[in-house]
Amino acid sequence: QKGETVKLAYIDALSGLMGPVGQNQVKTFQFLGEKFNKSNPAGVKFEVVTFDNKLSPAESLNLLKAAADQGIRYIMQGNGSSVALALSDAVQKHNERNPGKEIVYLNYSAVDPDLTNSKCSYWHFRFDADTSMKMEAMSSFIKDQPDVKKVFLLNQNYAHGHQVAKYAKETLARKRPDIQVVGEDLHPLAQVRDFAPYVAKIKASGADTVITGNWGSDLALLVKAANEAGYNGKFFTYYTGVTGTPTALGQGGAGRVYQVAYSHYNMGGEVQKLADEYNKKFNDDMYTNSIQHIYTMLSQAMANAKSTDPVKVAAALEGLSVKSFNGEVTMRKTDHQLQQPLFISVWQKADAKFPYSPEKTGMTLAPVKQYDSYVSSTPTSCQMKRPG
Amino acid sequence: MDQLFINLLNGLSSGLLLFMLSSGLTLIFSMMGVLNFAHASFYMVGAYVAYSLVGIVGFWLALLFAPLAVGALGAAFERLALRRVHKFGHVPELLITFGLSYVILELVQLIWGRTAVPFTPPPSLQGSAFTIVSHPVEGMSLMLGKAGPEICAAAGVACSNFPLTKVFMMAVALLMLLALWLLLTRTRVGLVIQASLTHPEMVEALGHNVPRVLMLVFGSGCALAGLAGVVGGITFVTEPNMAAFIGAIIFVVVVVGGIGSLAGAFVGSIVVGLLQTLPLTINGSLATLLNSFGAGVTPSTPGYPLLRLTVAEVTPILPYLLMVLILIFRPKGLLGTRED
Amino acid sequence: MSNAKEFHFKPLNVGRWIVWGLFALILFVAPRIWTSGLAQTMLTQMGIGIIACLAYNMLLGQGGMLSFGHAVYSGMGAFLTIHALNMAGAGTLGIPVSLIPLVGGLAGLLCAVFLGYVSTKKAGTPFAMITLGIGELVFALALMLPEFSGGEGGVSSNRVIGKPVMGISFGPQIQVYYLVAVYCFICTALMFALTRTPLGRMLNAVRDNPERVEFVGYDTHWVRFMIFTISGFFAGIAGGLGAINTEIVNGADVLHAARSGAYLLFTFLGGAMFFFGPIIGAVLMVFCGVMLAELTKAWLLYLGLIFLFMVMYAPGGIASLILMNLRVAAFGKLGKIWTSYLALAGAALAALVGAAAMIEMLYHRQLNEALGPELRFMGATLNSSGIDAWFGAGLLIVVGCALFELARRHYVHQWGEIQEDIEKEIKRREAL
């Protein structure tokens, strides 16, 4: 396999609401791809081909065909679990109907737990941590916060938001039964202009903490409205660091907005150098580090399988353990969910200790706690159907 | 209680912002018969232009110039594109504004980037206008400015701040209402415009320069949207999605209020604004309502998925529901005079 | 006058047979010419789009009803179809896959019966607004009822059910294509036939003058309502075929206002005033949806500009452009003008290439600058930070536009002359 070129199809939204996120990730893929092409265990060259799915599942299926036509055997997607579910299903069918032309689906950020539970597929590998894992870490953190007594769950009214709410209730009840969930609300996705009524509701409920899976302007506007209304509670979030949100948050929410993720902006070490280089080169911030997992693990698996054939590589990926930027990570064989350490970080002024400032806001996400893989690991109900 | 009060205020302010947008839309719609799909785009352009101008001329002049610039843009569009398709009928007019909304969105992103820009209110508009203090014994009271911690930290006291930007927004909207009302009732331009709607040739034969008037109307409508954009931009976030946020809802406002009626647009805006806000506080659903009458609704009851939805959850669709009902039972709208 | 009775001359319409034969032929051979997986999927979607756009045009072009919510009917058709498919797969519903799209049709029909009754009470702007509102309502409701719609994830299924019949399992794309092609042909024929029936004609009358229709004995509401339901039926079939094609139905895709908007835009672009206009529109719709974004990052800008210019310069849609030139050809005058077309096309091409180069460089600078200033554009390498590339592109635009204007003047003059000749010719023939 040495010297072979491996084409990876990036199928995600490059225009519209999630366009900026997609653009950022494409750059990450290209940037890291260059690094890996210089040296990787398998000695292959990666080439990323981008496709814009406009955030539409049906469109993504077309692009899957387009990628297959071009002989691409590895596809990558992550922004939007609805697309992920559609793709996972489609890849499964494609591989059944086109033996010898199998495709592997590498998911870098679609976090719906179903993808590795009831709807798991042999051909799908997730490199992000799913909602349940993140909530596991978040609740472990909250467990040790005595001032958290009343929690409000405010989420986007779609699969991701529903799951955040569901797992929050479940894990909190398990770990801190004394915490009261004083309110729960779902708001329409990307349609709310003014969160003031929701904030009023939060205040009225007496909650001292808000748990939200919101991303994009839904998160920024929420925090902004809370500041304006004089709400002083904490926010536990999933996506504070994603494109656009830092700018929109600005100084607001300093010290009160927490994020749970498999990385943050002040990781230090090798990945920090990459992040700085990326920042200098693109004038943008690299936050989808799971892409680095993908390159690391894929090239390792190819080296192990001594082939770039997806069937063999998929088999080699199962159970593979590597050392990645956030420590030792393992692709769990039973459900193809990457087991990895998670971090809680907090939005605050950048300082000498935590200097990296996303979107030149003068703010940063400073780590407050790290959880090892086993802490956030959650059981799976996946009954993997392996080919053959 | 204070929650209801503050939500009432929120609903009003959001309704007034809608009014700033819908007044321009209804102006264009009723006078030229054009459903301007790009109206929200002009709103967005207003915010972005003001954002750029603030650095040069300061906020208050930007508040003046940005709408003017947007108005000029709108007038130019009318002159160069819309006027050509006017004779083809309403559907092409609508589609061309549809196309324009795409183009504007892309151009805005090319010029100002694809993510939010930090457009903040000037210092004089930052902070709270007043604080609602609800005291366990003394009840609810209002305090100008931000109430200090010495008051709010007391046991059992809840403070809610109402931001200055929203008060500013409400004031601008009301001023605009007054100005528009004067313009339309005290000038003959309004008559010329309405007459041109059906018989442009005749109006011209009577000595009125119809194309220029139409251009002015379209430009003014857009300028109003631009003004709303500046105010909306500092109150919320200035980003490429801000047009989509407003999207179809302003059409709802115009239809509910009654096509062609400024007063209707005002009433419609307030109604829709409140409708988007107040029900959010209600957590009940049809199921809970029925159960309170002892109906015994359980997850196995037929139609449970529908009955289960809480009022808060369905809030976003209430304006559309209202619009459909209004169209069916009172097609003129609340205050409208025309049916078509 | 009484002679007319005996002499009922109904010529076999040769032209019509040729056209339909050609249509069938194209449907048949298309996937043999474009054989790649993507091409076949696109062809399949085009077939589906043709049904949907034709159904939509029953309202817009034939009936003057501007609907902003036709995705409701195709979308509900899709949902019911996918549920039916799942039931068939589970063995609870004994219906072959090839007939399952009819389930979608019935679903569309039923929805149209319920929702259409209120919508069609009104015409004009109130109708448009009701459809907009109903569209939003149904969309939002569907997402709120995950039991029905599968929420954001949608409902997925498998179209391969049981044993293949005569080698047809509907697994391979090509088999789905032919299923769609058959439906497409039949539906197109039926919808065309409808325009030739009393109801179809009265629909045109309702479009032109609803008031008068009431005075020749027809209830306009009822005419609109019947057409609305029929249109809903065909839209539902299209939705059903779409469900079989993608094997997943997602509310955010099939019920979204953007889908309704696409029907409207592309039907118009194809040419709403002509029966076959929406067919062109549907082909474009799929092409723009799938390919444009792959070709360029600036696709949204191009799409917007295309609409602006099409509406301004060809308000009758592409179909009207074709027909106008067919008319010229029919009078044997195309030979006179084709050099003008060449000149126009050449000049336009130059200007467009220049403009596109600039746009691409702009986008490149914004999105990919860090990858170096170089970008590939139409086989050439441009340096987006070098002055020459910009200057070259600018020059191309200026020269192209100037030449275009020259060519256009000549063309307009020629076109006018030809039209005058044709008018004269027609008068002369009439006089005979």
Place this chain on the structure above:
Amino acid sequence: MSYALELRDVRKSFGKSEIIRGANLAVQAGERVAIIGPNGAGKSTLFNLISGRFAPTSGEIHLHGQRIQGKKPFEINRLGLSRSFQVSNLFTRLSVFENIRCAVLWSLGHRYAFWKFLADLDDANDRAEQILEMLKLDKRRDVLAMNLTYAEARALEIGITIAGGSSVILLDEPTAGMSKSETKRFIQLIRDVTVGKTLLTVEHDMGVVFGLADKIAVLVYGEVIAFDTPEAVRANAKVQEAYLGSVLAEQQAAGAAA
């Protein structure tokens, strides 16, 4: 006893102003009646009430003994009443032939059929062709209605009205805007196509009135002040004062006699 059309104390108000103030009229089957009256007397309004465009505020309207007030226009049309409009009201984007064919479909029982081809409806096609010939529009068969000249449009307007074969026909100023020669031709045409039918027409041209009508109804301020034979009406002093009594009317009437 049973009249083709009978109005009993019909009233209509728009807002505060009462336009039709208790109109009574009884037209026998086969009669040709002209309705005259000053501008704004309510003639067109009366037609609108009869044909169902508006509902009367009070009073009864009977068509062949059947009450029709408050019914929808299409229901009344189906009962055999048809009307024309003062301003031509055509299917502008359809051809002349299609205009006529649309008007005959319902009466020939084709209703909302979507299972029959128009081309196969011999009865409808023959009838439409026949009417075109009557109107002398057969040469303009395939021209779009919006491209017709004024006179042709008026002819088509009448064609649509009579095509359905209704037994009671209302014509609102059928010859307005026509030159003398055309008017003459039209009077003849209307006579021809309404043989055996009940006809009500509104006219200001006394030439037409006297050329066409068996009886004349005079409507002034929403009331029928006279309903009689042309000679009697002409002699009626009240009518003279309210409406006629002018040189022009005399001239026109004389012209018709000639």
Place this chain on the structure above:
Amino acid sequence: MSDPRTLKLDNVHAFYGKSHVLHGVSMQVNPGEIVSLLGRNGAGRSTMVKTIMGQVDAKGSVLWGDRELVGREAYEIAHLGIGYVPENRDIFPKLTVHQNLMLGEKTKNKSPRWSFDDMYRMFPRLKERQHTEAGVLSGGEQQMLTLCRTLMGDPDLIMIDEPTEGLAPKIVELVAEYLKELKNRGIAVLLVEQKLAIALEISERCYVMGHGRIVFEGSPADLRANAYIRKEWLEV
């Protein structure tokens, strides 16, 4: 220099798109004169007045005094003092009668020959209906309104297309009276009429059109005397 209120057409051709309707028409209307334009349906009379008003593509020369009208916009022509009453009335249906009249006024500061009261005196019927939406007026009332609306603009030349269509005989005579009254106030009238009797009675000169050309020019007496023209171009 000619009187600035003389209208002079010289070899005017007019087109609807490609169809050529007027074929070299020349005619003249002198200040304060009533000229009638006769002809059969479709002869091109309406086209002629529309051409003068700048609503139809035209070639040739239309001089108003010494100002060329061809190529000007309709509103400019109106401001030069030419008024036009179209044949299809074109009232503004959603505006009230009074508002319709208001739109006829051109500038508020000039003191025109006519006031609202003059109009309401002329047609009392309009005064009764002054706050009604014009769209619901009876056909005849609308006809009165259009005439008055144009007069409000205080033209020096008024072109009227079939003013008596749909008017009761009595009113027709009234209109004839008013036209004469206009003339007495120094306003020239270009009258397009079907009703030969009226036209011949009030006008000083008349033109007869046929197939887009002027086929006769002369006094009413000449026309009465010329049986050939009447037969060939006016009647059957």
